[in-house]
Amino acid sequence: xxxxxxxxxxxxxxxxxxxxxxxxxxxxxxxxxxxxxxxxxxxxxxxxxxxxxxxxxxxxxxxxxxxxxxxxxxxxxxxxxxxxxxxxxxxxxxxxxxxxxxxxxxxxxxxxxxxxxxxxxxxxxxxxxxxxxxxxxxxxxxxxxxxxxxxxxxxxxxxxxxxxxxxxxxxxxxxxxxxxxxxxxxxxxxxxxxxxxxxxxxxxxxxxxxxxxxxxxxxxxxxxxxxxxxxxxxxxxxxxxxxxxxxxxxxxxxxxxxxxxxxxxxxxxxxxxxxxxxxxxxxxxxxxxxxxxxxxxxxxxxxxxxxxxxxxxxxxxxxxxxxxxxxxxxxxx
Amino acid sequence: xxxxxxxxxxxxxxxxxxxxxxxxxxxxxxxxxxxxxxxxxxxxxxxxxxxxxxxxxxxxxxxxxxxxxxxxxxxxxxxxxxxxxxxxxxxxxxxxxxxxxxxxxxxxxxxxxxxxxxxxxxxxxxxxxxxxxxxxxxxxxxxxxxxxxxxxxxxxxxxxxxxxxxxxxxxxxxxxxxxxxxxxxxxxxxxxxxxxxxxxxxxxxxxxxxxxxxxxxxxxxxxxxxxxxxxxxxxxxxxxxxxxxxxxxxxxxxxxxxxxx
Numbered sequence: 001x002x003x004x005x006x007x008x009x010x011x012x013x014x015x016x017x018x019x020x021x022x023x024x025x026x027x028x029x030x031x032x033x034x035x036x037x038x039x040x041x042x043x044x045x046x047x048x049x050x051x052x053x054x055x056x057x058x059x060x061x062x063x064x065x066x067x068x069x070x071x072x073x074x075x076x077x078x079x080x081x082x083x084x085x086x087x088x089x090x091x092x093x094x095x096x097x098x099x100x101x102x103x104x105x106x107x108x109x110x111x112x113x114x115x116x117x118x119x120x121x122x123x124x125x126x127x128x129x130x131x132x133x134x135x136x137x138x139x140x141x142x143x144x145x146x147x148x149x150x151x152x153x154x155x156x157x158x159x160x161x162x163x164x165x166x167x168x169x170x171x172x173x174x175x176x177x178x179x180x181x182x183x184x185x186x187x188x189x190x191x192x193x194x195x196x197x198x199x200x201x202x203x204x205x206x207x208x209x210x211x212x213x214x215x216x217x218x219x220x221x222x223x224x225x226x227x228x229x230x231x232x233x234x235x236x237x238x239x240x241x242x243x244x245x246x247x248x249x250x251x252x253x254x255x256x257x258x259x260x261x262x263x264x265x266x267x268x269x270x271x272x273x274x275x276x277x278x279x280x281x282x283x284x285x286x287x288x289x290x291x292x293x294x295x296x297x298x299x300x301x302x303x304x305x306x307x308x309x310x311x312x313x314x315x316x317x318x319x320x321x322x323x324x325x326x327x328x329x330x331x332x333x
Numbered sequence: 334x335x336x337x338x339x340x341x342x343x344x345x346x347x348x349x350x351x352x353x354x355x356x357x358x359x360x361x362x363x364x365x366x367x368x369x370x371x372x373x374x375x376x377x378x379x380x381x382x383x384x385x386x387x388x389x390x391x392x393x394x395x396x397x398x399x400x401x402x403x404x405x406x407x408x409x410x411x412x413x414x415x416x417x418x419x420x421x422x423x424x425x426x427x428x429x430x431x432x433x434x435x436x437x438x439x440x441x442x443x444x445x446x447x448x449x450x451x452x453x454x455x456x457x458x459x460x461x462x463x464x465x466x467x468x469x470x471x472x473x474x475x476x477x478x479x480x481x482x483x484x485x486x487x488x489x490x491x492x493x494x495x496x497x498x499x500x501x502x503x504x505x506x507x508x509x510x511x512x513x514x515x516x517x518x519x520x521x522x523x524x525x526x527x528x529x530x531x532x533x534x535x536x537x538x539x540x541x542x543x544x545x546x547x548x549x550x551x552x553x554x555x556x557x558x559x560x561x562x563x564x565x566x567x568x569x570x571x572x573x574x575x576x577x578x579x580x581x582x583x584x585x586x587x588x589x590x591x592x593x594x
Contacts, residue, residue, distance in 0.1 A: 071558045090588060194529035254489030257500045257526035261410040263394060264435045265525060266502035273489050278501040289501045 031098050040095035044088050051084035159323075168318050168331045170210025172299060177202040178215065178241065178309040188303040191217045191239050196256035196270075198244060201311070210319040210331070212244035213299050214253060214270060215309070216281055224283045233300050233312055234284075241299040241311075242285050243319045246272040248292040250321040253279070270296065284316075293322055297331070359430070359444045374456025377449055381430050385409030390460040408434045415522075416463015420454045422518035426511075437503055437525050440510060467537075469517040471544040479546025482539055486530065494563050495550040500526055509551055513544045 058077035067073055130136060160166070177185045178199035186199055197215040200206045220238045223231060234240070244253050251274035259265035269288055270279045277290030285296030297319050300312035315331045360380025364373045379388070385408060387393055392411030412420070423429040424445060428438035445453070454466070484493055490505035492498050497507035503526040508516065517540055523529035535543070553563075561568040 071556065075558060086584070090584075093588070190533060192529075192531050192533070194523055195531060195534050196528055197534075255500050256528045257503060258523060258528045260523060260525055260527075261408075263408050263410075265437075269501065271500045273498075276499070276501050 032100055034098045037095055040091055044091050044096070047084050047088035047091065051081045051088065054078075054081035054084060057081075164323065164325060164329075167320070167323065167326075168329050169208075170314055170319055170331050171201040171204035171208060172210065172311045172314050174311060174313050176204070176311045178213065178301075178311065186215065186309045187307050188237055188239060188309055189307055191215060191309070193217045193219070194258045196258075199241065199309070209245055209250070210243065210315070212252070213241045214244050214256070214281075215239065215241050216256065216268070218268065218282055222282050226284060229284060229298075229316075233302075234298060236301055236303050239301060239303075239309065240281050241301055241309075242270065242279070242281060243297040243299070243315060245320050246274065246277055246292060247294050247296060247320070247322060248272065248277045248290065249274055251275075253296075294326070361449070370452045370455045371459050373449070374452035374454070374459075377445070377453050378456050382409075382453070385431070385434050386412050390457065412457050412460055414461040414463045415457065416461070417454045417458035417466050418464040418518050419522050420457035421450070421466045422515060422522055422524070424450045424453060426515055428524065439504075440506060464521065467514065467517040467521070467540075469513045469537075469544050470541050471513050471548055472541075473538070474541035474543070474545035476542070476545050476549050478539070479542035479544070479549075482535065482543050483546050483550075486535060487543070490527070493550075494553070495547050496563065502526060508547050511547070513548070516540075516544050516547055 054077050058074060058081060061067060061070060061073045061077055064070075127133070179185050179202045180197070180199065183202070185202065186197065191197065195216075199213050199215050200211055204211060206212065217237070217239050218235070220231060220235070223235055223238065223240075225231060225234055229235075245251075246253055251272050253270045253272045255271035255273055257266065257269050257271055259268065267288075268281060270281060270285075271277070272279075272290070272292070275291050277292035278288040279285045279292070279296040280288050285298050287293075287295060294317070297315035297317045299315050302310050302312040304310050318326055318329070318331050360377070362373070362376035362380060364376060378386075378390070385393055387409075390412040392413075393408050423438065425443060426438075427441035427443045430444070431438055443450070457463075458465070480493075483491075483495070487495075490498055490500055491508060495508040498505045505527070511519070519527065520530045520535060520540060520543070553560075555563075561572065
């Protein structure tokens with residue numbers, strides 16, 4: 001017990017006693033002498049104390065676990081602890097560590113003329129042993145150039161360079177049924193006006209860019225598909241199908257605006273949520289607004305004798321965001 | 334002198350005439366107590382709705398073809414088969430009456446008493462064979478299923494946290510003030526540019542889940558701390574740029590300040 005008491009007293013003395021650093025003569029000092037600053041020291045001690053309190057507060061909040069706004073309290077306590085610690089360090093740096101500023105003049109530029117000439121001479125003379133300088137330079141250029149080319153090669157993986165054929169492929173073939181998310185075939189009489197549906201090709205990979213299509217029903221009188229798209233083939237019973245992938249940046253078109261009172265309200269349109277490209281389903285997917293550069297690809301439809309919706313063929317143009325030469329070929333299965 | 338006076342009066346008149354707008358506002362008929370609900374509804378309808386929806390709810394299909402009371406050039410759809418569901422939605426959200434038939438209806442102060450709304454709903458319901466006011470049961474719904482359905486059907490316009498957004502040509506309103514019944518009604522009505530969702534597309538049971546999710550989205554658990562608008566990186570970036578960076582620059586200036594010699 002007495003030993004413990006001795007340790008305690010020794011520790012207290014060590015902690016609390018003022019240290020007297022051995023002061024050397026002023027002439028031997030590197031850093032200029034400055035008087036002690038007890039006020040700043042007190043500030044530092046107080047800030048250290050506050051930092052410790054805040055850190056303990058963090059532990060307490062963590063342990064209590066049932067405080068309202070616990071996350072906020074954790075953040076506040078930890079943040080305060082760090083802020084107090086930083087403030088203490090700032091005070092030490094600004095007020096307690098002796099600092100001095102020394103200015104040194106830059107040398108005059110013409111002081112180095114001799115040195116520069118010497119460096120040029122050293123470089124020239126070091127190359128004296130090379131007899132086929134031009135060939136060596138050529139070899140070095142070849143090595144550096146091919147290394148640069150090697151580093152650029154992986155960029156080819158960013159996309160096909162010459163063969164674009166797989167961009168034109170879609171899973172839609174004549175007779176393929178349109179099914180919903182759960183694989184149930186869509187029926188023509190189940191497609192209602194003012195509703196929009198997402199359909200997939202039956203039995204094909206739904207993840208490919210050509211797979212998902214939007215299906216809507218419009219009044220046949222409102223359709224203006226043009227003479228090259230007979231309504232019976234492209235909009236049987238007023239039902240239209242378009243690729244769900246925006247032709248601008250390839251986002252999924254998730255918005256269908258449908259006027260409740262068409263006299264005063266904007267016309268029906270598909271809207272891409274990414275950049276607000278707006279496509280008109282009544283006119284073959286033409287762009288009404290936004291950055292898309294070409295119409296939404298349309299899928300021709302047929303209604304089979306059982307009343308189910310099937311693709312009549314493939315899209316009228318390639319699916320997905322555009323690339324150079326996008327208009328050169330037709331999509332294929 | 335007299336002529337000058339006449340000119341002065343004539344010059345002064347037009348601004349005075351412009352300063353007094355024609356009398357307008359909500360008509361509250363003074364029906365005696367005991368008037369049948371549909372009769373009161375008809376009187377309210379005639380005074381407040383007929384200029385755009387026609388004297389018998391048949392609609393005014395073209396702008397300027399005035400058929401209703403007053404001389405407001407109106408245009409509005411037929412209410413013949415919209416039923417109590419639609420009337421209840423538009424009146425209780427303050428979407429109707431609309432100040433200009435070309436504007437998008439927006440949530441505003443309801444200008445009718447509850448009794449008057451019930452009367453008008455009863456009158457519109459009597460016009461044709463329309464759906465009744467729905468009775469959703471969000472307590473039977475499943476929030477997780479609701480999130481899934483909301484993401485696939487609604488989030489494109491209303492955002493996944495139901496805070497609203499834009500379509501070209503219209504505004505998708507935030508759902509923070511929508512009641513359960515109003516959400517159920519809006520899904521079936523498809524007000525303004527919103528698509529209609531029939532019970533085939535979204536069943537009543539799925540609708541319960543969607544309503545349960547919207548109720549959750551009004552007050553979600555912000556486990557990460559304060560929500561700062563739940564708008565994602567934008568407000569977080571504002572906090573970073575306007576508070577954190579200012580504080581950092583200020584402390585750099587303090588730390589690196591040159592000694593005063």
